[in-house]
Amino acid sequence: MQKKIISLTTTTLSNPSNRLTFDWITVLLYLFSVTWGILNIFAVVYQPETAYFGLSLNSTKQMMFFGASFIVIIAIVAIDFRFFFNFAYLVYAGAILLLLLVLFLGSKIAGSTSWFRLGMFGFQPSEISKFATALALAKYLSSINIRLDHWQTRLTAGAIIGIPALLILRQGDLGSAMVYSSFIFVLYREGLPNSWFASYFAAIILFVLTLFVAEIYLIITLLSIALIVMLYIRLNIVRQMSRLLITTMIVTLVAILFVMSSDYIVNNVLKGYQRDRIMVLVNPDNAEIVLRAGWNIRQSKIAIGSGGLLGKGFLQGTQTKLNFVPEQSTDFIFCTIGEEYGWLGSLVIVSLFMYLLYRLILIAERQKDHFVRIYGYGVASILFFHFSINIAMTIGLFPVVGIPLPFFSYGGSSLLSFTILLFVFLKLDAYRGQMLSRT
């Protein structure tokens, strides 16, 4: 078997028709995003009196991270394409180890212990663990005899996703932990029943409702719906009646428990500032909460909203330049785009991500190998989640959670991990002709 692999590798490199063909459209989208991101970071930190490329500027640092990304890309190109499949579990195990280590050895930054400090650079294991989880999940789900309608499969897949998520939650980084919920798309694509997928969104809706509606009314409403459904079943459906009735009862019970627990979570488990960040969206007129948690979101909306249709122009954003929006190079980088490029800029960036996601799904679906397809869905899901939560939080549609906008936000760990995530997929895609022959 070993021999076969070696011979295959040599054939690949010697055969011109099998030359590495990256999906250049995706690569261009990537390059455009990172470059525009650097320009935006520059707009945030730019001061007329300082040098354009001062080493202390975040934009300069981001350019260095971009450079580092190229090294990583070259490494990915050089590594054998089978590595990612063969070592998926190992990478995953390494990531879990790092997540455990950071709990003990990490430095505490802004309330969460998610960073390793190495001199002037920091490293965030939670960024790389997304990639590791995507790999591991892909490998597991593509194994033979794995079907998502088996409870055992569901539990194992859940564990692969849940373990890193729980560890990250333990670090105090709620935003990054939430990213793992995006794997629902992967599971759905790989055969998770419709009802599960629907339940996921129903749970989100129910959770939002608990914020706006008093618990007791919600429970009464749920019970009434259950009663009507059961009456309907009793009167109209003859076959499997008792089973349907029991299912309805169970679903209702779970829903009620969920409502009660989300209420409990919001009021007792979440930290004060997290609760405030949620409540500021629920009661935007409550002056007390707004004073405590409304500043970010208010300033962010002002920056974006003041951009108008065409924006104020590159380096012309007053809110951007004058530090009104906190965390502006990182989580709130979209404010700069909104302010300096206006709605047109928003349109470009939303279209850009939409097209990128479409492209990724397209690429994933053209794979004959399940591993690559599942991994591709993982990449798309993670990017989608980051993009949607990040934008939603800057425009006041979602509570403020600290997760970056892929390719745009300042930060070495995040840029490198997104680069790895994307380019591993592109690499696997480039070798799609040979993937099936691996083993």
Added chain:
Amino acid sequence: MNEQRRWIILAIFAFVGLVFLLKLFSIQVLSEEYRLAAEANAIKKTIKHPHRGLIYDRNGKLLVANEPIFTIMVIPNQVRLQSTQDTLTICQLFKITLKEFNTKMKKAKETPRIPSVFIKQISQLEFAKIQDRLIDFSGFYAELKTIRTYPSVSLAHVLGYIGEITKGQLDKDTTHSYVPGDYIGISGIEASYEKELRGRLGVKYTLVDAQGNDKGAYNSGISDTLAKAGKDLTLTIDVDLQQYAEKIMSNKRGSIVAIEPNTGEILAMVSSPTYDPNMLIVGKSFIKNYANLSKDDERPLFNRPVMALYPPGSTFKVVQALVGLQEEVLVPETRLLCDWNLVKCHPHGSPANVHESIQYSCNPYYFKVFRRIIYQNKIVKQKINDSVTVMKELPDGDGRIGLNKWNEYMHRFGLGERIGVDLPNDLGGFMPNFAFYNKKHGEGNWQFNNIYSLGIGQGEMSIVPLQMANIAAIIANKGYFYTPHLVKSIGKDGHKRPEYTQKRETGIDKKHFDVVIRAMRDVVYAGTVNPQGILYDLVMCGKTGTVQNPHGEDHSVFIAFAPMDNPKIAIAVYVENGGFGGAVSAPIASLIIEKYIKGEVSRTGIEASMMNATFTRNAARYYWQPRPENFLSRAPRKADKEESKDKEGEEDEQKKESPKNIDAIILEDKNKENILEEDSKK
């Protein structure tokens, strides 16, 4: 197997993207709110207050100056008070209690990023003490404003005072000339020349970052404007003369108005009792001082020369004589019997002609003159045959025509209406007309007997001292006048308001004035003026008056001008409860004339006795408590406009209301409301 699910997933992605674009469209394109909030965030508007114009007297002496005053401002989100000790230090520094500190901070914290007023009106002296310590407390800083001081310590009523602009005035200010906390002229020249004095606010826009640090000019300073200083004013007042006149009047109640006849410029304008204008400087003592002044029984805030209504008394006879001569119901030689049955008089040679009637102030003479004016008994030449012509009076005509004609003359003399002086609160007095008597007595129910006292300057008529002085100026000018005014030049170019350079003619021939002027000379030198009031080295012409006062001693009135040829000063002196006009007011007038024309007073004995004379104890009541005549004299003006309404009851009502009105004028300074209105109209 599940290939079709990709479409569901893509649909969810697309749905989220679409929601974002719609939401972004609504906050970026549809809503103005965020654009405005961004400006409010990043652009700090700094108001630069202009220098308020200074006020000088006609000789260039400074009357009103500016002085800095400090306001302590606070920006709550920059305040860093580490301990209660810090807070206590602040309290000590500003001399406030902890409780006051907390209330102030709580109020300021409503707008945590915007400066709020913390402590108002800290004087330069107080500020010097705390200035160095203030730097230690971030978030607190001082803002400089200027207030007024009055180095001349006189002329309070003319200069007026300034105060903080009210909410109502701010709302009416359409020209954006004020910001809250600004000072605005409330009375006197400060109010009537507010627009000239205030200058223009400057605005500077700077960029500030989230911490409030200055980040340079906004838009390279294109939209900034410089503050434009207010214009300096030069008054017509001679402050030396003013102070001299105030000194004479200091222990008396009354008014002095002196006018330069050929220009209408007011040289002195005294209202006594007066007050030190520095009492009403903006500051902590303002409220207390103002309350004391307004509660004072002597009503020091009341500006008598333009607000006190008196019947003119005998001084008015000169006006009647002039009207009679012009209307040809008199000729200079017309002699009329001093008939004590018509109206009481005092012993003098009779029958008197025009000259003597003025010289001796004959009451029945002017009863008759006024009757002739009303009934238009013109004296005409009638040829009996070729060699004999006799002078003959025409028979009585329509009294209505006569009274209307007389009213027309009053109007030309600037009587019965506001004369138009550049003060915000002048009154015009009242000259009764035909409609007024119809209302008072009912149409057809009155006759000459009801109005004859007008002939001797009594009855329902009333005028203010300024108008009285202006009569003296008209006679000095032989027939014309310029509206009396207080501001000689506005700003550097030195023009006065155009309305004060327009000659107003009375329509009475010059020759008639010669008759009256000669008589007025003899009033002084051989008439009703006491020897103390006689000037020997320049010729003064005058007319005494004694205003009957049912509430106490009569008021002493005297008008005069001097020198007789080429008059330099016309004057009216009112001494309330001073008794006979020739005994008190005339000597005072002579002293002021002497002081003005010669620069100093040589008759020190007379000066001393006039300085010491006091009549305030004679008062049973204060003159400003309106007398019945005054009720009538003010009220019907309002009723004139609404002639269709019926009157009897209304009149009674107005009687009751009038005292209120007058109080209101005194206490409220009605100009407070007027200035801005006038501004916006312009």
